[in-house]
Amino acid sequence: MDWVGGAVGGFFVFVSTVAMLVLLAWASRRVMGAPVGWVRAALVSLVAITGASGALTGGLRAAGWADDDGVLAVDPWVALVAIVLVFAWAFVLGLCVLLVLEVLVPTGTVPTPWRAVRRLRQGRRETRRYAQVMTIALRHGLGGAFGRTRRADGTTTSRTDVRRLAVGLRDTLSDAGVTFVKFGQTLSTRRDLLPDAVTTTLATLQSDVPPAPPDQVADAVAEALARPVDEVFAAFDPVPLASASVGQVHAARLLDGREVVVKVQRPGAREQVAVDLAILGRLARRLERDTAWGRSLGVVALADGFAASLREELDYSVEAENTRALRAGLDVVTHDGASSGPLVVVPEVVDGPSGPTLLVLERLHGTPVGQAQALLAGLDAGSRRELADRLLRAALDQLLVAGTFHADLHPGNVLVLSDGGLGLLDMGSVGRLGEPERIALGSLLLAIDGDDAIAATDALLELLDPPAGLDARRLEREVGQLVLRFRAGAGAGAAFAGLVRLVTAAGVAVPPQVAAAFRTFAALEGTLDLLSPGYDLVAAARDEGRPLLSRLVTPEAVRRKVTQQLMGFAPELERLPRRVTRIVSDLEQGRFTVAVRAFSDPADRAFLSGLVQQVIMTLVAVGAVVGAVVLLVADGGPMLAPELPLFTVLGAALGFVGTVLAVRVLVLALRGTSRDRW
Known part of the structure; x- marks a missing residue:
C-alpha cells in the first residue's frame, strides 16, 4: 500500500505544480498586458518556481529558521511571510525575463516545434x-x-x-x-x-506547358464535382483544347445536350x-x-x-463572378439611344458544376485573333475594320459606362466566332472603375481630343492619388507635351505608358484599377492591329468614345444625379430656415456662442486616458521603488522575528509592487513605439 500512497502523493504534487505553472503563466500575461506565448510564460514560470524553491530552502537553513530535516525553528507565520516574499520576487524576476525576451525575440518569431518541423520540410x-x-x-x-x-566609373548601363x-x-x-x-x-x-x-x-x-495525363485530369474533375464525371457530362474530351500553367480547358457536353468547355485546375498546381x-x-x-x-x-x-x-x-469562383459581371453589361446603346445588343459575346457560366477548382462555361466556336490570320485574310478591309470598331466600342463601353472591364484583351483572349462576331475568353483579369473614376477617365479622353492640357491634368489628378506639394504647373506642361504625342498619332500603348511614367516620376501614386485601365489600351492596341492592320486606336477612340461620354453627362443623367443628392439633403433643407432665424436672433440679442467639445472623438479620449494612466502608473511605480529603498536601508524599527525587521518586510513588499508597475509601464511604452512587434 505504500506505493499507492506514494503514487497518489506524486500525482498530487504533479497536479499542484502544473496548476501553479498555469496560474503563474496566466498572471504573467495579465500583468504584462501583452500577448506573451503560453509556452514561453510557462517555461519562465517553471524556472522561477524552481529557483525560488532552492533559494528559499537554502535561505531558511542559512538563517537558522529550519533544520536539515525541514523542521521550522520560527513562528510559522513568519516563515509564511518569507515564503510569500521569495516567490513574489521570483515572479517579478520572471516578468523581467519575459520583458527582455519579448524585446529581443518577440512571441511568434520562434515557431512552435510542430510548426518548425513543417517549415523544415x-x-x-x-x-x-x-x-x-x-x-x-x-x-x-x-x-x-x-x-x-x-x-566603378559611375556610368549608366x-x-x-x-x-x-x-x-x-x-x-x-x-x-x-x-x-x-x-x-x-x-x-x-x-x-x-x-x-x-x-x-x-x-x-x-x-x-x-504539356497537358496533364488524362487519368489525373479525370480524378481532378471528379474531385471538384464530388461525384463521377458521367453524372454531370454526357461527353468529356480528355484531349485539352488549351493547356496553361494553372489549368487546362477541355471540351464537354452536358446531359441536356449543351456544349461547354471545362476549365480544370491542374493537379498539384496550388502546391x-x-x-x-x-x-x-x-x-x-x-x-x-x-x-x-x-x-x-x-x-x-x-x-x-x-x-x-x-x-x-487559382480560385475559379472569382473568374465565374467576373464573367457574370461582364455579361451583365453587354447591351450597348447606339448613337441614337437605341439598344444594339451585345457587340461581343461573353460565355455563360454553368453554375451547378462550377466551383473553386472547376469552371464550366458555354462553348464559343471560333478562333483566337492571334491564330486567325488566314481567316481574317479572307475578309475585305471594311469588314476587318468593322470588327476592330466593334471590339473597341465594347471595350470603351465597359470602361466608361459599365465600369467592369476585361483587363487583358490580348490576341489570345479575343475570338473571331464562326458567325463573324467576336467573343471574349479568360475573365480571370477584370478591373472595376467607380463612377468618379469613369467620369475622370472620360474627361481625360475629351481633354486629349480637345488638346486641353489643363483639363487633362485636372482629370489625371482626379483619377490618381496626388501627393502633398505636387508641382502642378510642371505636371501640366509635361501632360501638354504628351497630349501632342497622342494627337500626332503615337501608339496608344506607348502613349499611355508614357503617361504612367510621367505621373510616377512626379511622385503620383497610380491606383491598381486605374493602372489596369491604362494597360487595357496597351493590350487592346495589338489585338486591333491584327484585326485591322494600321488601325489608329487613338483616332478611333475619339470617334467611338464621344457618344459614350455624352451618355455620362446627358441632361437626364445630370438631373437624376442632382435629384438623388437633393433627396439626401431634403431633411436638412427643411430645417435650414428655422436654424437661420435662430442664428440671426441670437446675433441681434448678443447671445450667439460657439460650443466646442474637446476630445469628442473616442480615439482622442482613449489616447488621453491611456496617457494619464501611464503617467500615474509611472509616478506610483517610482514612488513605490523609492519608498522600498528607504525602508530597506532604514535602521531600527520593530522586529517580526530575530534578524527580520518589519521595515525590511514592508520594503520588499513595496518594491514588489513598484517593480511590477514599472514592468507594466515599460510594456506600454514598448507597445506604443513598436506595435507591429507586440
Whole structure:
C-alpha cells in the first residue's frame, strides 16, 4: 500500500505544480498586458518556481529558521511571510525575463516545434527550388544583376547591356517554369516601369506547358464535382483544347445536350505555385535589398501584386463572378439611344458544376485573333475594320459606362466566332472603375481630343492619388507635351505608358484599377492591329468614345444625379430656415456662442486616458521603488522575528509592487513605439 500512497502523493504534487505553472503563466500575461506565448510564460514560470524553491530552502537553513530535516525553528507565520516574499520576487524576476525576451525575440518569431518541423520540410523544398532558379539565372548571365556593387566609373548601363540583360531575363524566366513565365508576361505590360527593350523582349515569352495525363485530369474533375464525371457530362474530351500553367480547358457536353468547355485546375498546381511564389518573394527581397535598380523599380511590390493576382487566379469562383459581371453589361446603346445588343459575346457560366477548382462555361466556336490570320485574310478591309470598331466600342463601353472591364484583351483572349462576331475568353483579369473614376477617365479622353492640357491634368489628378506639394504647373506642361504625342498619332500603348511614367516620376501614386485601365489600351492596341492592320486606336477612340461620354453627362443623367443628392439633403433643407432665424436672433440679442467639445472623438479620449494612466502608473511605480529603498536601508524599527525587521518586510513588499508597475509601464511604452512587434 505504500506505493499507492506514494503514487497518489506524486500525482498530487504533479497536479499542484502544473496548476501553479498555469496560474503563474496566466498572471504573467495579465500583468504584462501583452500577448506573451503560453509556452514561453510557462517555461519562465517553471524556472522561477524552481529557483525560488532552492533559494528559499537554502535561505531558511542559512538563517537558522529550519533544520536539515525541514523542521521550522520560527513562528510559522513568519516563515509564511518569507515564503510569500521569495516567490513574489521570483515572479517579478520572471516578468523581467519575459520583458527582455519579448524585446529581443518577440512571441511568434520562434515557431512552435510542430510548426518548425513543417517549415523544415517546406524549407527544404523551397531551398532546392531556390538553388535551381539561381543556377538557371547564373547560366544565362544574370549573376551581376544580383550583386551589391555599382560601376566603378559611375556610368549608366548602355543599351547593349539592357538588351543583353533582357534576353538573359527572358531565358531565365522561360527555363524556371510556368509561374516565372507568367511573371515575365506580367512584367512585359509594365512599360511604365521597365525600358522598352525589356518589355518587348519579355512579350515574346510563351508558356509551353504539356497537358496533364488524362487519368489525373479525370480524378481532378471528379474531385471538384464530388461525384463521377458521367453524372454531370454526357461527353468529356480528355484531349485539352488549351493547356496553361494553372489549368487546362477541355471540351464537354452536358446531359441536356449543351456544349461547354471545362476549365480544370491542374493537379498539384496550388502546391507548385505556393513554392514558386515563395521563391519569387525571396528573390525580390534580395534584389530590393542589394541592388539600386531593384529598389527603384520596387520589385517587392511587383512580386506581391503578382502573387496576389495569381492566388486569385487559382480560385475559379472569382473568374465565374467576373464573367457574370461582364455579361451583365453587354447591351450597348447606339448613337441614337437605341439598344444594339451585345457587340461581343461573353460565355455563360454553368453554375451547378462550377466551383473553386472547376469552371464550366458555354462553348464559343471560333478562333483566337492571334491564330486567325488566314481567316481574317479572307475578309475585305471594311469588314476587318468593322470588327476592330466593334471590339473597341465594347471595350470603351465597359470602361466608361459599365465600369467592369476585361483587363487583358490580348490576341489570345479575343475570338473571331464562326458567325463573324467576336467573343471574349479568360475573365480571370477584370478591373472595376467607380463612377468618379469613369467620369475622370472620360474627361481625360475629351481633354486629349480637345488638346486641353489643363483639363487633362485636372482629370489625371482626379483619377490618381496626388501627393502633398505636387508641382502642378510642371505636371501640366509635361501632360501638354504628351497630349501632342497622342494627337500626332503615337501608339496608344506607348502613349499611355508614357503617361504612367510621367505621373510616377512626379511622385503620383497610380491606383491598381486605374493602372489596369491604362494597360487595357496597351493590350487592346495589338489585338486591333491584327484585326485591322494600321488601325489608329487613338483616332478611333475619339470617334467611338464621344457618344459614350455624352451618355455620362446627358441632361437626364445630370438631373437624376442632382435629384438623388437633393433627396439626401431634403431633411436638412427643411430645417435650414428655422436654424437661420435662430442664428440671426441670437446675433441681434448678443447671445450667439460657439460650443466646442474637446476630445469628442473616442480615439482622442482613449489616447488621453491611456496617457494619464501611464503617467500615474509611472509616478506610483517610482514612488513605490523609492519608498522600498528607504525602508530597506532604514535602521531600527520593530522586529517580526530575530534578524527580520518589519521595515525590511514592508520594503520588499513595496518594491514588489513598484517593480511590477514599472514592468507594466515599460510594456506600454514598448507597445506604443513598436506595435507591429507586440
